[in-house]
Amino acid sequence: MSKYPLSDKFISWASGLSALCTEVRSTHGSMAELVQEDEWDGDKTALVLNLLRGLKVSVARMEKELRSHVESIG
Numbered sequence: 001m002s003k004y005p006l007s008d009k010f011i012s013w014a015s016g017l018s019a020l021c022t023e024v025r026s027t028h029g030s031m032a033e034l035v036q037e038d039e040w041d042g043d044k045t046a047l048v049l050n051l052l053r054g055l056k057v058s059v060a061r062m063e064k065e066l067r068s069h070v071e072s073i074g
Contacts, residue, residue: 002008028034035045 024031024034
């Protein structure tokens with residue numbers, strides 16, 4: 001077990017999200033193209049958009065808080 005499970009968990013989550021973003025761009029070109037794929041459930045598009053909106057706000061807040069912390073110790 002890791003000595004730092006919280007940072008490991010966060011890094012794993014952020015790495016997975018980053019990999020998904022790269023996969024969308026490299027495999028499909030864009031989200032607009034991804035949602036046109038046969039394997040995409042169109043009924044879930046609005047839910048995904050809402051999740052991304054919330055995620056955008058949360059990530060912006062976390063980035064601001066972390067940047068402030070790093071700058072205060074740097």
